[in-house]
Amino acid sequence: MVIVGGGFAGLATARSLSRKLVDVVLVDQHNFHTFQPLLYQVATAGLEPADVAYPVRTIFGRSPNITFRHGKVTAIDLDARKLAFSDGTNLAYDQLVLASGATAGYYGIPGARDHARPLYTLSDARRLRNHLLGCLEAADARPEDFDGGAPVFVIVGGGPTGVETAGALVELLDVSVRRDRLRIDPKRTRVVLVDSGDSLLAGFTTTARRYAEQTLRARGVEVRLSSTVAEVTANGVRLSGGEWIKAAAVVWASGVTVNGTLGSSLGLPSGAGGRLEVQADLSLAGHPEVFVVGDAAAVPSGGRRSGPCPQLAPVAIQSGTHVGRQILRRTAGETTEPFTYRDKGIMATIGRRAAVAQLWRGPVLRGTLGWLAWLALHLVYLVGFRNRLVVLVNWAWRYLDWPSGPRLIVADLDVGSALDD
Amino acid sequence: MVIVGGGFAGLATARSLSRKLVDVVLVDQHNFHTFQPLLYQVATAGLEPADVAYPVRTIFGRSPNITFRHGKVTAIDLDARKLAFSDGTNLAYDQLVLASGATAGYYGIPGARDHARPLYTLSDARRLRNHLLGCLEAADARPEDFDGGAPVFVIVGGGPTGVETAGALVELLDVSVRRDRLRIDPKRTRVVLVDSGDSLLAGFTTTARRYAEQTLRARGVEVRLSSTVAEVTANGVRLSGGEWIKAAAVVWASGVTVNGTLGSSLGLPSGAGGRLEVQADLSLAGHPEVFVVGDAAAVPSGGRRSGPCPQLAPVAIQSGTHVGRQILRRTAGETTEPFTYRDKGIMATIGRRAAVAQLWRGPVLRGTLGWLAWLALHLVYLVGFRNRLVVLVNWAWRYLDWPSGPRLIVADLDVGSALDD
Numbered sequence: 001m002v003i004v005g006g007g008f009a010g011l012a013t014a015r016s017l018s019r020k021l022v023d024v025v026l027v028d029q030h031n032f033h034t035f036q037p038l039l040y041q042v043a044t045a046g047l048e049p050a051d052v053a054y055p056v057r058t059i060f061g062r063s064p065n066i067t068f069r070h071g072k073v074t075a076i077d078l079d080a081r082k083l084a085f086s087d088g089t090n091l092a093y094d095q096l097v098l099a100s101g102a103t104a105g106y107y108g109i110p111g112a113r114d115h116a117r118p119l120y121t122l123s124d125a126r127r128l129r130n131h132l133l134g135c136l137e138a139a140d141a142r143p144e145d146f147d148g149g150a151p152v153f154v155i156v157g158g159g160p161t162g163v164e165t166a167g168a169l170v171e172l173l174d175v176s177v178r179r180d181r182l183r184i185d186p187k188r189t190r191v192v193l194v195d196s197g198d199s200l201l202a203g204f205t206t207t208a209r210r211y212a213e214q215t216l217r218a219r220g221v222e223v224r225l226s227s228t229v230a231e232v233t234a235n236g237v238r239l240s241g242g243e244w245i246k247a248a249a250v251v252w253a254s255g256v257t258v259n260g261t262l263g264s265s266l267g268l269p270s271g272a273g274g275r276l277e278v279q280a281d282l283s284l285a286g287h288p289e290v291f292v293v294g295d296a297a298a299v300p301s302g303g304r305r306s307g308p309c310p311q312l313a314p315v316a317i318q319s320g321t322h323v324g325r326q327i328l329r330r331t332a333g334e335t336t337e338p339f340t341y342r343d344k345g346i347m348a349t350i351g352r353r354a355a356v357a358q359l360w361r362g363p364v365l366r367g368t369l370g371w372l373a374w375l376a377l378h379l380v381y382l383v384g385f386r387n388r389l390v391v392l393v394n395w396a397w398r399y400l401d402w403p404s405g406p407r408l409i410v411a412d413l414d415v416g417s418a419l420d421d
Numbered sequence: 422m423v424i425v426g427g428g429f430a431g432l433a434t435a436r437s438l439s440r441k442l443v444d445v446v447l448v449d450q451h452n453f454h455t456f457q458p459l460l461y462q463v464a465t466a467g468l469e470p471a472d473v474a475y476p477v478r479t480i481f482g483r484s485p486n487i488t489f490r491h492g493k494v495t496a497i498d499l500d501a502r503k504l505a506f507s508d509g510t511n512l513a514y515d516q517l518v519l520a521s522g523a524t525a526g527y528y529g530i531p532g533a534r535d536h537a538r539p540l541y542t543l544s545d546a547r548r549l550r551n552h553l554l555g556c557l558e559a560a561d562a563r564p565e566d567f568d569g570g571a572p573v574f575v576i577v578g579g580g581p582t583g584v585e586t587a588g589a590l591v592e593l594l595d596v597s598v599r600r601d602r603l604r605i606d607p608k609r610t611r612v613v614l615v616d617s618g619d620s621l622l623a624g625f626t627t628t629a630r631r632y633a634e635q636t637l638r639a640r641g642v643e644v645r646l647s648s649t650v651a652e653v654t655a656n657g658v659r660l661s662g663g664e665w666i667k668a669a670a671v672v673w674a675s676g677v678t679v680n681g682t683l684g685s686s687l688g689l690p691s692g693a694g695g696r697l698e699v700q701a702d703l704s705l706a707g708h709p710e711v712f713v714v715g716d717a718a719a720v721p722s723g724g725r726r727s728g729p730c731p732q733l734a735p736v737a738i739q740s741g742t743h744v745g746r747q748i749l750r751r752t753a754g755e756t757t758e759p760f761t762y763r764d765k766g767i768m769a770t771i772g773r774r775a776a777v778a779q780l781w782r783g784p785v786l787r788g789t790l791g792w793l794a795w796l797a798l799h800l801v802y803l804v805g806f807r808n809r810l811v812v813l814v815n816w817a818w819r820y821l822d823w824p825s826g827p828r829l830i831v832a833d834l835d836v837g838s839a840l841d842d
Binding site for chain 2: 061
């Protein structure tokens with residue numbers, strides 16, 4: 001059987017099939033898995049790419065039944081049961097798990113695709129970091145190029161990614177001025193967080209949402225609620241109300257859509273954001289040999305709730321694990337079971353020693369306590385991938401000692417042999 | 422005063438002026454210093470870019486008299502005493518230290534500049550790594566694309582960089598096949614090291630040279646001596662004897678030349694490899710306010726030896742430190758002194774537990790002992806930059822535990838705001 005995609009969902013499927021009596025080929029266009037929840041840290045120079053990315057071959061080094069295929073899938077032929085790669089080769093499957101994920105969604109806003117900077121892949125994060133640090137160096141070298149002598153950064157989208165990026169960005173600015181002695185006036189450097197809703201962190205409780213907004217404002221972020229973006233240009237954004245904000249960078253943290261070509265090449269029914277409709281067991285209607293998991297699927301919540309699950313890492317992991325289990329059930333001649341999402345809570349960090357952790361049916365943790373909860377959870381997940389104490393120590397150290405961590409602008413002028421992003 | 426270049430030479434000058442009564446502007450096109458002797462490890466996936474690169478601002482965070490300017494110098498006007506940057510701005514100097522380094526030299530060999538892969542900058546190393554790992558994945562996915570089903574890698578140049586890269590590459594191949602289960606026949610995968618001389622490691626003693634050659638051969642490297650490259654194409658190299666070697670990658674580790682435009686824009690006398698001729702105190706004839714240090718200069722050996730020093734890190738560091746001292750002497754109203762190179766020895770590593778360390782007037786250390794000497798020296802230098810025990814531990818761990826370290830292919834499709842390489 002074949003799994004397309006080495007994100008949380010595809011990896012969870014593969015893991016649940018590790019060392020079982022089934023041959024698995026895991027396909028991805030990158031040779032590494034990306035720990036997406038921490039990409040904003042790479043973008044704001046808190047972590048290095050290698051801290052949030054792990055080679056797939058290393059993850060499954062001791063799972064002889066799982067092999068890896070480095071390749072970009074361009075089409076799926078459901079009737080012939082085979083995949084086509086961009087290099088012209090094909091791969092046949094008996095069972096397929098589609099875990100091809102999502103990508104930044106621009107909702108047709110003029111200029112957004114060309115000028116806003118998404119934060120969805122490791123390359124996105126590296127590019128954004130190079131750009132942010134480059135802006136700061138440019139403002140140091142040529143303040144006359146910036147209104148008021150300092151750059152303005154706009155972040156579009158007040159969900160966890162936007163909130164976390166805004167919080168980390170004000171910290172980066174603080175470090176750059178204080179420790180790196182960049183000649184930028186911190187009072188003139190603006191970080192503007194724009195969201196169309198009437199609060200940040202939609203989906204969280206009122207307490208959590210209010211805490212996030214107050215904390216960000218206290219740390220110097222301008223929070224613009226009930227504001228939508230009408231246009232993005234190379235020089236800034238225009239809000240729907242007509243206001244123009246000249247910006248050195250526009251970060252796009254606003255929603256995701258299913259990875260374009262793959263889903264649509266199937267010609268199958270899809271829901272909001274292009275997510276593929278699936279059965280209760282997460283298989284495709286009419287194609288029981290094909291499962292769709294993670295962000296690519298409109299994963300039904302199951303149980304007493306209705307509607308699809310949000311596109312979150314826990315949903316991706318649980319749906320991937322579920323499908324792995326169903327494949328084993330089928331191998332054993334059993335029928336498949338419906339998926340039920342177990343919501344264990346959601347969390348978002350605002351910066352050092354400030355986060356909200358909203359545990360399912362439990363309390364909302366805020367401030368340092370929320371931050372420690374956030375840190376602990378992410379460390380546990382990260383260690384799950386690398387599985388060695390030294391990585392935990394190293395990562396914790398880098399994170400805690402962040403102000404003196406590496407802030408490199410490393411450009412690559414050539415894509416080499418790596419596949420398209 | 423202004424220092425152009427943040428390599429070993431420029432950094433040594435700045436360090437010797439740290440916290441002295443002189444205002445220093447250190448200029449570099451990158452915001453980081455690169456520890457070049459370990460670039461081959463980044464290229465062969467043993468170390469991460471952040472392990473061998475340190476932000477210049479961090480290095481001088483506690484030196485208030487040293488400021489950093491991120492910019493690419495395009496011309497120097499010796500009469501007007503000012504530098505021009507690629508962004509159109511200028512910078513005046515009273516004293517100038519030119520530490521602009523060297524770059525790969527191709528000696529006019531057809532195709533070398535376009536198709537061979539140098540290993541001189543951090544971006545070079547990342548590109549080479551992406552390409553090498555990409556070749557291995559391609560051979561796994563499409564063995565029919567390779568003669569004999571496995572890629573051939575050619576390294577041109579048998580100096581320390583070539584020897585170290587060849588040794589690290591056979592180790593990478595071993596790990597890829599053994600731990601990552603890449604479906605490549607290790608017996609068909611060839612690493613060919615080509616050198617025009619009659620031995621590897623010219624400049625080392627006969628014992629050291631013979632040891633390096635024997636060890637590399639024992640580890641599976643094909644060593645081709647007395648062979649020059651006549652042509653490089655996208656598909657391989659043709660040797661002067663007419664032999665054609667089809668290769669998936671041609672690594673260029675053969676000599677350096679002075680960074681093009683800067684030296685020649687001065688219209689001054691230069692020696693072999695374009696190195697600028699300097700006075701005994703390392704200043705330019707007729708321009709006592711300008712010093713040239715490191716690879717950019719034909720640094721006179723001084724003392725009883727004659728001829729210019731080799732382009733090595735110790736020469737760069739010693740010449741940089743010397744010039745810093747001369748600038749302080751001038752400030753104190755004293756005359757400048759001639760430079761004398763103190764040769765403390767040379768070393769090259771061949772792989773895990775195999776290196777040659779040739780101490781000046783001392784013994785040649787080989788094997789594990791040589792390797793430990795090599796490791797100790799590099800650790801000491803690295804720690805000098807980051808100055809924290811945790812980095813030492815982390816780096817040592819990553820190095821020793823290398824087989825399970827990160828092997829990521831991370832492409833950047835966009836140079837963002839980073840300056841040209």
